[in-house]
Amino acid sequence: MALRDTPSACPALWRCLPCPPAELRLDLVLTSGQAFRWRESSPGAWTGVLGGRVWTLRQDRDRLWYTLYGEEEEDGRPVEAAKPDGAETDRILRDYFQLDVGLPALYRAWGAADPLFRKVADDFPGVRVLRQDPVECLLSFICTSNNHISRITAMIERLCQAFGRRLCCLDAQPFHAFPSLSALAGADAEARLRALGFGYRARFVSGSARAIAEGLGADGLRQLRAVPYAEARRVLCALPGVGTKVADCVCLMALDKAEAVPVDTHVWRIAQQRYGTALGGKSLTPRAHQEIGDFFRGLWGPRAGWAQAVLFCADLRKGQEPAGSRGRAKGARGRDSRGDGPP
Known part of the structure; x- marks a missing residue:
């Protein structure tokens, strides 16, 4: 069709x-x-x-x-x-x-508090944070470690084709639902994921799917929307392959924690080079992650994660390759330091 x-x-x-x-x-x-x-x-x-x-x-x-x-x-x-x-x-x-x-x-408030944000914001209106399904968001971001957008996108597509229910085919392009926890928690899931090119991430995707299926369940994961940010992050960090950055991505983009500021090498560099902070030292440790997040929460307020998304988008666009490479920026959100009718 x-x-x-x-x-x-x-x-x-x-x-x-x-x-x-x-x-x-x-x-x-x-x-x-x-x-x-x-x-x-x-x-x-x-x-x-x-x-x-x-x-x-x-x-x-x-x-x-x-x-x-x-x-x-x-x-x-x-x-x-x-x-x-x-x-x-x-x-x-x-x-x-x-x-x-x-x-x-929000843009006006962030710009009033931060001249650097105000300088960027005019060129990047309408950047908002998505509210995603927590299971899909979590398992997708586990795949972002030491990765970039084009490769992450291809990995998630292979994951859905191999484990998800086929929905339809449009212009010869098949579309699949995101896999269920049970599909990814199966005994052969890790081996199949490795065969699909997931490498060491295969163990973490299948392991986290299994841990959620046997523990919180999908409903329990979704109920983390109602708990404080620190508690939600603690629960997430206990899952295989989930560090502070991935946990903060999930908190921000799936669990309603607007104050969560995912800190990767992009955000670390923004903090040090554009804001003149000495935060983070020479390596992006969990302590540095917390310090940088606290800095931006103090600057931008309770929706600091949303403000950071604007700067991240601007930084990402600046680093993109020439025309024809949309969505292929290196070190995207996924780069983890460890990892009326339109015409």
Whole structure:
């Protein structure tokens, strides 16, 4: 089935939400190393998997347009694009992009507190933090150790193809749901992941999936949204392959801890070179991570993780390769020091 990337192609199958660019820029948010399952399927249109469904998103002036695709029929033929079911799909997108958080007011507050933020912000509006499924977010970020966005994206795609339920095929591109915990906790999961090129991360992905399945469970992991930041981070750091940086990524992007500041080599360099701090010394230890996070929380306030996401996106874009390399920036969020109808 061909992608229908514009509402004008089949308007009954598209819905829209009010959403000006100052509140959301898809091209920035979906390529900034927060999530790895979106691709630009045509200029300005982004297709990916969210909540076990395949979506295409598009922006036009002050509106965010979206459509969904049905699952394949038993004979393998894809069903046509499905008419969105209104209030529920709106709710899913609003939740995913946290659209109830007013971004322009936050930008003004951060800029008033920080001239360096103000200097960057005008060129990078609409950068907001996603609210992701905690299991998917955690297992994805385990794959980011010593890695970069293009490679992480390819790894997550192989993971989903090998272990996830097939949803549909669009323009010869198959889409799969993110795997269940049980699928990744199986006895042969680690060996299969190694065969897929996960290397040492295979043990951590399968081990954390098993630990969650046998302990907290997916619901328990999600319930960490209701506990204090320090407690959530402590629980996460007890999982195989989860250090402070990965835990903070999950706290920020899946567990509602807006104060979490993931510190990797990018953020460490920003703190030292742009803010003139001596934080972190010569190596990025857990203590240095805490000191840098505390510095930015003191500067930007209770949503420091959101402000940091803006600077991270700006730094990432500055380091990207020339045209044609979108999403291929080295050392993305994943670089861990140890690791009305659009036209």
